[in-house]
Amino acid sequence: MGQVRRLWRGDSGMVPIVLGLAILVVYFQMRNSVFLSAGNVTNLFVQATVFILLGMAEIWLLLLGDIDLSVGYTMGVGAAITVILVDHQFHWPWYAAFAVTLLATTGIATLQGLIVIFFRLPSFIVTLAGLLFWEGMLINLVDHQGIGGSISNENKILYNLVNGNFTTVFTWIFMVVVVLFMAQSMVRADQRRRASGLVTRARMVLFFKIGALAVAGIVLALLFNANRGTFIVLQGMPYAIPIDFAVLAAGSVILTKTKAGRYIYAIGGNSEAARRSGINVNRYRLLAFALTGLTTGIASLLYASRLGGISDNIDSSLVLYAVASAVIGGTSLFGGRGKMIHAVIGGIVIATIYNGMALISIGPATQYMAIALVLLAAVTIDSIARRGSTTN
Amino acid sequence: MTNNPGPSGSMASNSGPASPGDPGLSTSLLSLRGISKNFGAVQAVENINLDIFPGQVTALMGDNGAGKSVLIKTISGIWAPSSGQMFWKGQEVHIHTPRDSEHLGIATVYQDLALCDNLDIVQNMFLGHEKTKVGLLDEIKMELTTKQTLADLSVSTVKSVRQLVGSLSGGQRQAIAVARAVMRDSQLVIMDEPTAALGVSQTAQVLSLIKRLAERGIAVLVISHNLNDVFQVADRAAVMYLGSLVSSGPISNYDTSSAVELITTGESSRVPPTIVAS
Numbered sequence A: 001m002g003q004v005r006r007l008w009r010g011d012s013g014m015v016p017i018v019l020g021l022a023i024l025v026v027y028f029q030m031r032n033s034v035f036l037s038a039g040n041v042t043n044l045f046v047q048a049t050v051f052i053l054l055g056m057a058e059i060w061l062l063l064l065g066d067i068d069l070s071v072g073y074t075m076g077v078g079a080a081i082t083v084i085l086v087d088h089q090f091h092w093p094w095y096a097a098f099a100v101t102l103l104a105t106t107g108i109a110t111l112q113g114l115i116v117i118f119f120r121l122p123s124f125i126v127t128l129a130g131l132l133f134w135e136g137m138l139i140n141l142v143d144h145q146g147i148g149g150s151i152s153n154e155n156k157i158l159y160n161l162v163n164g165n166f167t168t169v170f171t172w173i174f175m176v177v178v179v180l181f182m183a184q185s186m187v188r189a190d191q192r193r194r195a196s197g198l199v200t201r202a203r204m205v206l207f208f209k210i211g212a213l214a215v216a217g218i219v220l221a222l223l224f225n226a227n228r229g230t231f232i233v234l235q236g237m238p239y240a241i242p243i244d245f246a247v248l249a250a251g252s253v254i255l256t257k258t259k260a261g262r263y264i265y266a267i268g269g270n271s272e273a274a275r276r277s278g279i280n281v282n283r284y285r286l287l288a289f290a291l292t293g294l295t296t297g298i299a300s301l302l303y304a305s306r307l308g309g310i311s312d313n314i315d316s317s318l319v320l321y322a323v324a325s326a327v328i329g330g331t332s333l334f335g336g337r338g339k340m341i342h343a344v345i346g347g348i349v350i351a352t353i354y355n356g357m358a359l360i361s362i363g364p365a366t367q368y369m370a371i372a373l374v375l376l377a378a379v380t381i382d383s384i385a386r387r388g389s390t391t392n
Numbered sequence B: 001m002t003n004n005p006g007p008s009g010s011m012a013s014n015s016g017p018a019s020p021g022d023p024g025l026s027t028s029l030l031s032l033r034g035i036s037k038n039f040g041a042v043q044a045v046e047n048i049n050l051d052i053f054p055g056q057v058t059a060l061m062g063d064n065g066a067g068k069s070v071l072i073k074t075i076s077g078i079w080a081p082s083s084g085q086m087f088w089k090g091q092e093v094h095i096h097t098p099r100d101s102e103h104l105g106i107a108t109v110y111q112d113l114a115l116c117d118n119l120d121i122v123q124n125m126f127l128g129h130e131k132t133k134v135g136l137l138d139e140i141k142m143e144l145t146t147k148q149t150l151a152d153l154s155v156s157t158v159k160s161v162r163q164l165v166g167s168l169s170g171g172q173r174q175a176i177a178v179a180r181a182v183m184r185d186s187q188l189v190i191m192d193e194p195t196a197a198l199g200v201s202q203t204a205q206v207l208s209l210i211k212r213l214a215e216r217g218i219a220v221l222v223i224s225h226n227l228n229d230v231f232q233v234a235d236r237a238a239v240m241y242l243g244s245l246v247s248s249g250p251i252s253n254y255d256t257s258s259a260v261e262l263i264t265t266g267e268s269s270r271v272p273p274t275i276v277a278s
Helices: A002-009 A017-032 A036-061 A071-086 A092-118 A123-145 A155-162 A168-195 A203-225 A240-257 A259-269 A271-276 A281-307 A318-329 A338-361 A364-390 B025-026 B068-075 B098-104 B121-125 B139-152 B170-183 B198-217 B227-234 B254-267
Strands: A151-152 A309-311 B030-039 B042-052 B056-061 B083-088 B091-093 B106-109 B188-194 B219-223 B234-243 B243-250
Touching: A017 A338, A017 A364, A036 A071, A036 A203, A036 A240, A036 A281, A036 A318, A036 A338, A071 A092, A071 A123, A071 A151, A071 A155, A071 A281, A071 A309, A071 A318, A092 A123, A092 A155, A092 A281, A123 A151, A123 A309, A123 B106, A155 A240, A155 A281, A168 A203, A168 B170, A168 B198, A240 A259, A240 A338, A240 B243, A259 A271, A259 A281, A259 B121, A271 A281, A281 A309, A318 A338, A318 A364, A338 A364, A364 B068, B030 B068, B042 B068, B042 B243, B056 B254, B068 B188, B068 B219, B098 B106, B106 B170, B121 B139, B121 B170, B139 B170, B170 B198, B198 B227, B219 B227, B219 B254, B227 B254, B234 B254
Parallel strands: B056 B219, B056 B234, B106 B188, B188 B219
Antiparallel strands: A151 A309, B030 B042, B030 B083, B083 B091, B234 B243
């Protein structure tokens, strides 16, 4: 009973969407047994990468109650910059090209943030203008530098971001280190609370969480290390996975463990209260815009890698998937509620629908409609949860 | 219970600039002398002389538009006074920004309660003043301090300090806002209509909280329309009428009908004339 009420009040976390994901997985597996094969699941994670990163980029602003509609084309511009700079015409080293890309996308988002803050405009409109402007910029860049509306990538390292794999040994080491580190920090946090005489959850809960974490780590390592090649041996964790992990970890630490993160939540919840508490609201809004740009920049590197270059005609619904993956995961559109992990869940849900429907030969028309329904369900849950938490 | 006579010197109706040997200054926490505030040609408050004492609850009364809000916003630094002097513990001070008043130890608990519903009690208590350890938030220290502060104020109605403020009742929210002021070692807590939106039992909780603040030696300035509340908690009263302070003194000098007279007409035949300011 208490569980049901908590679910209704919106403290349920990700229970509904994880259940929904499980149903989707079972359904696709029943329709086509290839779905849960090591090769396909690894592929699905790689497909999800861009959705996840764009979703995380969007969460910085969604938490403030703002939005960035331009992330799709900002990512496109970033990808174009990378591909052009590592191209044989410029042949910049990869690290310089990557750095300039991150600077450029951060700059784009910061500029839009400055316009929003300085002229007190709604971020929706400013970034809608941004969407059109950066689409134009992308076409300009690509048509100037490329042939036939696209530039292909010939840089090995950029190519490997998505297509390269770690060795099986490194994959195991990575998983063991991540699991040990998380378990250790959970145990330490629990011990510190105990030592201070504060209320803690039962020890069993902690052990259960660590156990679940270990199982997840082992399953992922086995999955990535299974041979998924048909003619050649293809195994190991794709480079893209630890990149997702790193952004997730960094974003989560900033949001939950630093003053800046706390202030982003506070401003999204009640900006006047934040202001009266002495918080420089505009500074932290601008910081959120910059972090959106930086995260978008990381997405653009993986996007260029995945496309094998950049085209002047990128998927225009990318920005919608960015918002959708955040919201499907449980981040509120109204500000103040959300977590980085939401984008991971939401991105995997979207990739699952894409991947599964393609496997059972359902065309894009139905794929769009299915994602639409999932998004609608997620927003409805969000709205009901919000009503539940304010009427008390 | 309200017959707590204030220091007698404060009854004097001294107007104009502070004179040497002004008896109010020696014992008061905050003294206003000839404070005026005008917005262009509009005189919002005029020549206010008021002493606020530590450990006492001062009720500021007046009808809508009497200038109560303008006066407390002047004290809390939302804007600077147009003329007049303010003395904090006998020293002249100039309060121009909310930060200035906060640094002195003045906390203002606004009517619309500056709390974030999406944050929990600990997070709200420390908002803008978080404790950190090697750059990261020190949640344990903040949680312990919060629990201690709430216990000191005998706020026992909240189940967990980690529950979201959005799930609290009006009285609990008021208590959190006050506890936040206490935790920051405020010496003067200004409360604007603290019981306006509350039910009977929650009003009682907030009133007893106000008394406990005074017991801890904190000066409390309460704006209230509710005379019952005023006579229950206040040690001193101050009545404003059309921008002027028409009367101030120990609460024992007033009763409900004289207070109503002062609020509605600006004068009362039943209050000793010595304490009616010119």
